Amino acid sequence: MIHETSGVAVAIFTAFVLGVIGLSFFLGRKGQSAGGYYAAHGQIHWFVNGIAFAGDYLSAASFLGICGMIAFSGYDGFLYSIGFLAGWVVALFVIAEPIKALGKFTFADALDSRFNSRGIRLAVAISTLVVSVFYLIPQMVGAGSLIKPLLGLPHEAGVILVGVTVTLIVVTAGMVSTTWVQFIKGSLLVVFCGVLTVLILGRGLAVNAGRERPENLAPQVRTVRPDGMVLIDGQPQSRDHDLRPVGTIARLPDRFADRSATGPLGPLAYLAALEDSTIVTWTARKHADAEGVHTTYTPVERPGRELLKPGGFFKGLASGHLPDRLDFVSLMLALFCGTASLPHILIRYYTVKDAAAARQSTVVGIATIGVFYVLTLYLGLGAMTAGALDPTDTNMAAPLLAKTFNETLFAIISAIAFTTVLGTVSGLIMAGSGAVAHDLVESVCGIGMTDHEKIRCGKIAAVGLGIVAMALGILFRNFNVSFLVGWAFNIAASANLPALVMLLFWPRTTWQGIVAAVTVGMLSSLTWILLSADTFEKVYGLSRDLAFTPFSQPAVVTIPLGFLTLVVVSLLTPTPIPSRR
Amino acid sequence: MPEAEPHHEAPGLPRASRLGLALFWVYVVLYGGFISLVLARSELLSMRPLGGVNLAIVSGMGLIAAAFVLAVVFMLLRSDR
Numbered sequence: 208m209i210h211e212t213s214g215v216a217v218a219i220f221t222a223f224v225l226g227v228i229g230l231s232f233f234l235g236r237k238g239q240s241a242g243g244y245y246a247a248h249g250q251i252h253w254f255v256n257g258i259a260f261a262g263d264y265l266s267a268a269s270f271l272g273i274c275g276m277i278a279f280s281g282y283d284g285f286l287y288s289i290g291f292l293a294g295w296v297v298a299l300f301v302i303a304e305p306i307k308a309l310g311k312f313t314f315a316d317a318l319d320s321r322f323n324s325r326g327i328r329l330a331v332a333i334s335t336l337v338v339s340v341f342y343l344i345p346q347m348v349g350a351g352s353l354i355k356p357l358l359g360l361p362h363e364a365g366v367i368l369v370g371v372t373v374t375l376i377v378v379t380a381g382m383v384s385t386t387w388v389q390f391i392k393g394s395l396l397v398v399f400c401g402v403l404t405v406l407i408l409g410r411g412l413a414v415n416a417g418r419e420r421p422e423n424l425a426p427q428v429r430t431v432r433p434d435g436m437v438l439i440d441g442q443p444q445s446r447d448h449d450l451r452p453v454g455t456i457a458r459l460p461d462r463f464a465d466r467s468a469t470g471p472l473g474p475l476a477y478l479a480a481l482e483d484s485t486i487v488t489w490t491a492r493k494h495a496d497a498e499g500v501h502t503t504y505t506p507v508e509r510p511g512r513e514l515l516k517p518g519g520f521f522k523g524l525a526s527g528h529l530p531d532r533l534d535f536v537s538l539m540l541a542l543f544c545g546t547a548s549l550p551h552i553l554i555r556y557y558t559v560k561d562a563a564a565a566r567q568s569t570v571v572g573i574a575t576i577g578v579f580y581v582l583t584l585y586l587g588l589g590a591m592t593a594g595a596l597d598p599t600d601t602n603m604a605a606p607l608l609a610k611t612f613n614e615t616l617f618a619i620i621s622a623i624a625f626t627t628v629l630g631t632v633s634g635l636i637m638a639g640s641g642a643v644a645h646d647l648v649e650s651v652c653g654i655g656m657t658d659h660e661k662i663r664c665g666k667i668a669a670v671g672l673g674i675v676a677m678a679l680g681i682l683f684r685n686f687n688v689s690f691l692v693g694w695a696f697n698i699a700a701s702a703n704l705p706a707l708v709m710l711l712f713w714p715r716t717t718w719q720g721i722v723a724a725v726t727v728g729m730l731s732s733l734t735w736i737l738l739s740a741d742t743f744e745k746v747y748g749l750s751r752d753l754a755f756t757p758f759s760q761p762a763v764v765t766i767p768l769g770f771l772t773l774v775v776v777s778l779l780t781p782t783p784i785p786s787r788r
Numbered sequence: 789m790p791e792a793e794p795h796h797e798a799p800g801l802p803r804a805s806r807l808g809l810a811l812f813w814v815y816v817v818l819y820g821g822f823i824s825l826v827l828a829r830s831e832l833l834s835m836r837p838l839g840g841v842n843l844a845i846v847s848g849m850g851l852i853a854a855a856f857v858l859a860v861v862f863m864l865l866r867s868d869r
Contacts, residue, residue: 282845288848289851293851295859296811296815296819296859299808300858478845482836482840516842517833524826535826536827563866566866567863570856570859573855577856
């Protein structure tokens with residue numbers, strides 16, 4: 208859809224981005240040593256770090272992706288919320304204290320704490336880079352989605368804007384400014400999602416989104432011709448002739464005296480009313496011929512009770528098809544195990560002073576993230592019924608919902624979403640640059656560096672990662688961002704969790720076992736994803752039937768494989784002599 | 789606030805606390821139970837036990853609340869040691 212831009216939106220957005228960059232330059236003075244650049248001197252207050260955890264974690268996937276998935280598929284988007292939060296239980300109860308005690312700058316510090324092994328440094332640095340890049344893709348895609356309606360610029364411009372801004376943030380002040388950007392972003396995100404939820408409940412539900420004229424429920428066809436021209440129902444797309452926004456209520460429950468609108472509702476009454484309503488959702492079906500690729504959007508009336516239970520996105524849950532059910536289990540396992548394996552989350556434990564602060568900041572993070580995920584349910588359902596969804600872009604549900612209230616709120620929500628992307632991407636680039644400078648260059652290659660050189664090396668790595676992130680953000684533009692993040696969680700959990708858990712709980716673990724587990728976990732999950740039906744269909748443009756793997760999410764196979772590899776290789780290699788550095 | 793010392797059961801390595809591990813397993817049971825319910829008895833998720841809201845949403849929000857409650861319990865009890 209072509210979205211109109213407004214001066215207010217551009218002004219608010221520009222103020223946000225300039226504010227973030229300004230703050231970054233201001234804080235740049237504090238990160239002059241390597242300890243400051245990579246770990247903020249371990250002096251961040253636990254409360255600030257806790258909110259920054261939320262800022263780090265509540266990425267484009269959480270905000271844009273989950274809202275979009277709930278708006279288009281119903282309850283299944285909320286399953287992502289449940290899994291994303293559950294992962295923090297592993298982080299707090301199992302990982303937080305040991306990782307704080309074992310590491311200094313990077314995840315490899317912790318895994319290598321007993322062994323002083325170049326092999327571990329190399330394997331973990333590569334896995335950190337792979338996970339960070341996979342996690343970067345959805346953030347950049349989210350940025351591209353946002354920039355179109357906000358500034359009227361193409362997807363590529365959004366991706367480049369984020370890439371350049373984030374690289375500036377990271378190279379100016381490292382972990383100090385990254386932390387504060389995440390703190391501000393985490394706070395704003397939760398506060399404004401709360402505001403939006405209050406507005407949704409205050410407005411209640413209305414048939415046809417409160418419009419006097421019933422929604423036009425005729426199917427819509429979008430055609431992309433070989434020359435790139437876009438047609439809507441056979442005519443060139445323009446502001447006057449475009450796809451109609453979708454997502455409305457057809458009928459409200461009988462218990463409401465006014466059958467066209469409920470008026471304000473409480474949090475439980477809202478969900479109950481939605482469950483008893485009939486909702487118009489739109490399906491998309493693609494086919495290609497000589498004239499181009501046609502996507503037909505068709506309205507379907509569905510009972511609310513169907514949309515508010517599992518099975519809208521994970522179709523296999525209803526069909527009972529075993530591979531589909533395994534796909535679901537695998538995703539939920541990856542989300543549970545993945546959080547505590549994400550390098551950019553783990554390095555945040557080095558920014559506080561001790562284990563108690565690590566625990567406290569995790570609890571603050573869990574509270575903030577938990578509240579946010581409850582709010583996303585209302586945001587997603589609000590978007591599903593507000594008559595404002597862009598059928599071509601699931602990632603724009605939350606900002607377009609805000610637009611149904613007013614232009615200023617749309618601008619603020621979009622700017623916060625953009626800041627969300629900035630915060631998460633800066634954390635990822637920090638983790639990646641630390642892996643390159645501290646682990647690869649200094650430890651693996653054995654190049655001794657002064658503090659100043661280590662920072663410069665990290666900054667050069669940050670610029671390189673920023674360029675890679677921009678390229679991938681443009682390549683993967685048509686994916687739902689939550690779906691993409693699911694892949695990153697699968698790789699992180701498969702590559703990192705077996706090594707981390709066994710290092711902490713099995714004294715017989717050897718450095719060879721860790722190297723093997725990280726390598727096998729990373730390569731097997733990556734290979735599985737590249738050979739899966741989802742990748743065949745959405746990346747290669749091939750038939751799903753040609754895929755080599757029976758389901759798309761690998762964790763249920765590759766996490767146990769990582770553990771097995773570590774145990775077998777450790778048993779086959781000499782018992783380690785404890786030599787903690 | 790006194791600093792809690794990590795256990796040292798593996799040579800030279802700080803371990804997660806027993807309390808943390810116990811709470812972790814409590815949550816694994818809750819999370820696993822929820823996923824089993826989704827897979828095996830999804831018809832139960834349509835029941836409406838709380839103010840007309842179905843069990844799918846109630847149990848999902850319950851899991852989010854449980855994570856927070858267990859986290860607070862952990863923080864309070866660990867701080868006492």
